[in-house]
Amino acid sequence: MARALSNPPESAREPDEDYRLIGTPFRRVDGRAKVTGQTRFADDVNFPRMAYVKLVRSTVPHARIKNIDFSAALAMEGVLGTLVGTELPDTFGILPVSEDEHALAFDTVRFVGDPVAAIAAVSEDIAHAAALAVDVDYDILPTIGSFEEALKTPEPRIHDYGDEGNIHKKVSMKFGAVEKGFEEADVILEDTCYFEGNTHLAIEQHAALAVPEDRDRVTVYSSTQTPHYVHRALTKVLGLPPSRIRVIACSNGGGFGGKSDPFNHEMVVAKLALKIGRPCKVTLTREEVFYCHRGRHPVLMNIKTGFKKDGTITSQHLRTALDGGAFGSYGVASTYYTGALQTTTYKIPNYWFEGARAFTNKPPCGPKRGHGTPQPRFAFEVHLDKAAHELGIDPAELRLRNLQPPDSVTANWLRIGSIGLGECIEAVVKGSGWKERYGKLPQGKGLGLACGAYLCGAGLPIYWNHMPQSGVQLKLDRSGCVAVFCGETEIGQGSDSVLAAIVAEVLGIELADIRLCVGDTDLTPVDLGSYSSRVTMMVGQAALQAAERARDTVAKAVASHLDVPEAELVFAGRRVFPASDPEAGMDFNEAVVVAEAQFGTLGTTGSYIPPRAPGRYRGCGVGPSPTYSYSAAVVEVDVDEETGIYDVTHVWMAHEIGRAINPVLVLGQVEGSIYMGLGEAMMEEHVFRRLPKRLSPALVHKMPSLLEYKSPGFHDMPEITSYLIESNDERAPMGAKEVGQGPLLPMMPAVANAVFDAVGVRVDQVPVQPDLVLKGLQAKAKGRDARVGPTKFPAVDYGPPLEVLTPEQGGDGRASDDPKHRAGVRSASGTMKEREAALKERRSATLTTR
Amino acid sequence: MEKGQALPKGVTAAVLRINGEDHPVVFPTHHTLLEVLREECALTGTKHGCELGECGACAVLVDGEAVLSCLQLAAAVNDRPIDTVEGLQQDNDLHPLQAAFADFGAAQCGYCTPGILMVACALLERNPNPTEDEIYEALSGNLCRCTGYNRIVTAVRWAAAMARGDDWRPPEEDFFGTSVPVGDG
Numbered sequence A: 001m002a003r004a005l006s007n008p009p010e011s012a013r014e015p016d017e018d019y020r021l022i023g024t025p026f027r028r029v030d031g032r033a034k035v036t037g038q039t040r041f042a043d044d045v046n047f048p049r050m051a052y053v054k055l056v057r058s059t060v061p062h063a064r065i066k067n068i069d070f071s072a073a074l075a076m077e078g079v080l081g082t083l084v085g086t087e088l089p090d091t092f093g094i095l096p097v098s099e100d101e102h103a104l105a106f107d108t109v110r111f112v113g114d115p116v117a118a119i120a121a122v123s124e125d126i127a128h129a130a131a132l133a134v135d136v137d138y139d140i141l142p143t144i145g146s147f148e149e150a151l152k153t154p155e156p157r158i159h160d161y162g163d164e165g166n167i168h169k170k171v172s173m174k175f176g177a178v179e180k181g182f183e184e185a186d187v188i189l190e191d192t193c194y195f196e197g198n199t200h201l202a203i204e205q206h207a208a209l210a211v212p213e214d215r216d217r218v219t220v221y222s223s224t225q226t227p228h229y230v231h232r233a234l235t236k237v238l239g240l241p242p243s244r245i246r247v248i249a250c251s252n253g254g255g256f257g258g259k260s261d262p263f264n265h266e267m268v269v270a271k272l273a274l275k276i277g278r279p280c281k282v283t284l285t286r287e288e289v290f291y292c293h294r295g296r297h298p299v300l301m302n303i304k305t306g307f308k309k310d311g312t313i314t315s316q317h318l319r320t321a322l323d324g325g326a327f328g329s330y331g332v333a334s335t336y337y338t339g340a341l342q343t344t345t346y347k348i349p350n351y352w353f354e355g356a357r358a359f360t361n362k363p364p365c366g367p368k369r370g371h372g373t374p375q376p377r378f379a380f381e382v383h384l385d386k387a388a389h390e391l392g393i394d395p396a397e398l399r400l401r402n403l404q405p406p407d408s409v410t411a412n413w414l415r416i417g418s419i420g421l422g423e424c425i426e427a428v429v430k431g432s433g434w435k436e437r438y439g440k441l442p443q444g445k446g447l448g449l450a451c452g453a454y455l456c457g458a459g460l461p462i463y464w465n466h467m468p469q470s471g472v473q474l475k476l477d478r479s480g481c482v483a484v485f486c487g488e489t490e491i492g493q494g495s496d497s498v499l500a501a502i503v504a505e506v507l508g509i510e511l512a513d514i515r516l517c518v519g520d521t522d523l524t525p526v527d528l529g530s531y532s533s534r535v536t537m538m539v540g541q542a543a544l545q546a547a548e549r550a551r552d553t554v555a556k557a558v559a560s561h562l563d564v565p566e567a568e569l570v571f572a573g574r575r576v577f578p579a580s581d582p583e584a585g586m587d588f589n590e591a592v593v594v595a596e597a598q599f600g601t602l603g604t605t606g607s608y609i610p611p612r613a614p615g616r617y618r619g620c621g622v623g624p625s626p627t628y629s630y631s632a633a634v635v636e637v638d639v640d641e642e643t644g645i646y647d648v649t650h651v652w653m654a655h656e657i658g659r660a661i662n663p664v665l666v667l668g669q670v671e672g673s674i675y676m677g678l679g680e681a682m683m684e685e686h687v688f689r690r691l692p693k694r695l696s697p698a699l700v701h702k703m704p705s706l707l708e709y710k711s712p713g714f715h716d717m718p719e720i721t722s723y724l725i726e727s728n729d730e731r732a733p734m735g736a737k738e739v740g741q742g743p744l745l746p747m748m749p750a751v752a753n754a755v756f757d758a759v760g761v762r763v764d765q766v767p768v769q770p771d772l773v774l775k776g777l778q779a780k781a782k783g784r785d786a787r788v789g790p791t792k793f794p795a796v797d798y799g800p801p802l803e804v805l806t807p808e809q810g811g812d813g814r815a816s817d818d819p820k821h822r823a824g825v826r827s828a829s830g831t832m833k834e835r836e837a838a839l840k841e842r843r844s845a846t847l848t849t850r
Numbered sequence B: 001m002e003k004g005q006a007l008p009k010g011v012t013a014a015v016l017r018i019n020g021e022d023h024p025v026v027f028p029t030h031h032t033l034l035e036v037l038r039e040e041c042a043l044t045g046t047k048h049g050c051e052l053g054e055c056g057a058c059a060v061l062v063d064g065e066a067v068l069s070c071l072q073l074a075a076a077v078n079d080r081p082i083d084t085v086e087g088l089q090q091d092n093d094l095h096p097l098q099a100a101f102a103d104f105g106a107a108q109c110g111y112c113t114p115g116i117l118m119v120a121c122a123l124l125e126r127n128p129n130p131t132e133d134e135i136y137e138a139l140s141g142n143l144c145r146c147t148g149y150n151r152i153v154t155a156v157r158w159a160a161a162m163a164r165g166d167d168w169r170p171p172e173e174d175f176f177g178t179s180v181p182v183g184d185g
Helices: A031-036 A124-133 A147-152 A178-183 A227-238 A264-276 A286-292 A331-343 A374-391 A395-401 A421-432 A495-507 A535-562 A588-599 A663-682 A747-759 A770-781 A832-842 B033-040 B096-104 B113-126 B132-139 B150-164
Strands: A051-057 A063-069 A079-084 A115-121 A135-140 A167-175 A187-195 A207-214 A217-222 A245-249 A280-283 A299-307 A313-323 A351-358 A445-455 A470-476 A482-486 A514-518 A569-572 A575-578 A602-608 A628-639 A646-656 A688-690 A699-701 A719-725 A802-804 B011-018 B021-028 B059-062 B065-068 B081-083
Touching: A031 B096, A031 B113, A051 A124, A051 A264, A051 A286, A063 A115, A079 A124, A079 A264, A115 A124, A115 A264, A147 A313, A147 A351, A167 A331, A178 A299, A178 A313, A187 A374, A207 A264, A217 A227, A217 A264, A227 A245, A227 A264, A264 A280, A286 A699, A299 A374, A313 A331, A313 A374, A331 A351, A331 A374, A331 A445, A374 A395, A374 A445, A374 A747, A395 A421, A395 A445, A421 A445, A421 A628, A421 A646, A421 A719, A445 A747, A470 A535, A470 A588, A482 A495, A482 A535, A495 A514, A495 A535, A535 A569, A535 A575, A535 A588, A535 A602, A575 A588, A588 A602, A628 A747, A646 A663, A646 A747, A663 A719, A663 A747, A663 B150, A747 A770, B021 B033, B033 B059, B059 B113, B065 B113, B096 B113, B096 B150, B113 B132, B113 B150, B132 B150
Parallel strands: A051 A280, A167 A802, A217 A245, A313 A351, A482 A514, A646 A719, B011 B081
Antiparallel strands: A051 A115, A063 A135, A079 A115, A167 A351, A187 A299, A207 A217, A207 A280, A299 A313, A445 A628, A470 A482, A470 A602, A569 A575, A628 A646, A688 A699, B011 B021, B059 B065, B059 B081
């Protein structure tokens, strides 16, 4: 037994025939460190002579910087150095198509909280006081606060690039005969829905510590989910060769997507450390974390779907409008994701997606758990609930009738692997007593059903390259300890445990025989990071390959030593032995001695590159994945009709996991997704307060604190029943799919659908707050439409659609040959390269500082 | 301090009694217990999530009672015993709470864990056999963003049972998931 639970469960289940460790609950490999306080998060790392850094942040939402006056700050005892934007003129950003951020504002600030300058001092108290004493003089520009305002206000532009005015990105892609599909429909439904923005709220505030090692060499410790991308951004901004920068990702105190961008504060501490020659640390306050954001985009959506009388979907047209905030971040990908995965659950033979993202003077939005997918999934699943009522078909049955088949290619050219969605729906339907209870519960109580699908890793890396997306190296030696090196980042999801378990399983050793070295850009092979639910799939495949190569090498040596065929050797119980004669074998460490003697120093590598997706059209890079996970949920609510206040009393969630490597950790992700989904469904909102324009241009976060930004607490949790559906997908390592994001997706629509079943009120927006439910109840009492939600969708010119034939139409994955289509939507202001050249010229016109 | 040598204004010298050991420290008088533990005593197991008393990540025990160390001036507790997560284990054995949290997935990212462990520890000290409701109530001042809470409550129940020598354990579905129902349901 590997590191067993101290108190293992007695299981009536059949032991897995294929595996000893995989599929059995085991203590996570970082479990002991996490309960003893030994885990070192970024702010727990300290160095002698360490200086403390504070950022001076903009107090206005949109302005030109006229002057920065450091004189009062510099007069303070203990101030060690300052930094301004012109010292780091190069731009960075997570996506190569939107490298629009400066370490510190170069000449323009774009939101309240945009960093303008930095101070290093001998203590945090002094750095804080000095930062407050920095006087920044601004020329105020008009504030653009919403998608609609951005659409109406093309000038002044928040950025000098983007598809037009303050619209950052426009997408229009038409797959199949969309109009014909609508003509063939018996019923066409159209809905307008809104999904409010929300934020990750990881309990750990971001921190970064840079240690100078020479004039041109620096190590940066950071709470980041993506050390490789931080490494690339630092290389660009500091202008140093990548070999001189080392990024170490500390264990993240929660990520959820909020630590996936390279951040200003990481660039700033690295530069300051090199400038003043001392280790420099920055730890953000909770308020600053709210302004860092990169969370869920607020999205307004219009969805129109055609159905046959029997419920078959004939066509869908989806339009989305994203409020992106002040920077690109992942926004171009987020825009595509508000349409891309719509086709993965139910067969949509003809599909037209139009999406647009606006720049606004608010903290930048980016990827939060589900990245761009929860919003259209909410719209779709609520829409389907309405369709079921319209068509007189049970909502579960309507979904089952439309299931996308396994091993198929969708209309937008996504290759689907195994699909456990049907089993998921059946599990929650049976578990919740849906057939007996749906539509039949007493007034005020109701059930709602919804589903979802998610990536098991994005098919393409963030920057174009042909290298592995994940790499693993093993070092074996005579001690019998296997050292595993991988760039993956533990953010709490259990990636370290997946990595160690796969290697231990293949080599037949225990978890305690493995030493991990992870998330270190100098020491570990590149892994792209903990995002897009890619780790189990990609790190798992690379680990599997490296471990199998190590096993083969050791087996070869042992086979010749014992004079038995290699194929007969078994690796199990920390021993290597012939299947026919276990006594004849040897301990694992002796086997390594034999191999080391025969082959010299032992090491193996493993890599993973996802299979190429079949799409060949512009924009086809967002959506493909080696395979997809599926989830279905039934939610039960209890609504108080006097107040609109409701409780979620029970959640049944089925998740198709492929195979659970450690079921306890899988269930933890399922339950965590239910929790976070409930927060989004019921209460969380990242919203802003605006004063009348004649008084102030201010646009500030309404509630940048953990107390006022409402998130669920201990008392808000319902009873949870979780089902894990195992399909053993051959595309995945040991059959294991993702679980970190998928189970969140059904929660928001399931809650809205349950509220409808309980009281007959449709709330077509998230969060489904009690005041909205009450508004619907009041309208209903007066005999009016008991629907609450947006009624209008702005007139957005998405440009001519890219037309793509579907697989069923005999297409080849390419857009139709019309050159106007092939070009897609052309940016009004040129490429990022052209923009950078223009920016370089502007660098001579530096701002004044004292 | 040498006799007669005055400390600069705004600085306090104290001997804090932490996890049963004396820690002589000198710190700015306005610094919180959280800051002194982490920065002067190198006890970084105690975490911060807001420094405004909202998240519970910084909870420690003072006189056996759970206290938010971010709201507590260190200078005010220099004569009282303080317990942090670093002092929970006995020699090299984990406290039952620590073992249950590690085994049961009650710690994911582990950042809120030290605070929750200390609040749960105070609860079990005064009530070795708490009901589920009492556990929810005791922990309601702590935020966790990973687990969805229920697993934490069950882990506390499991730890309490272990500490009492009771053989209660979480049900099998908490380790493997609920068996998928068969038949027409």
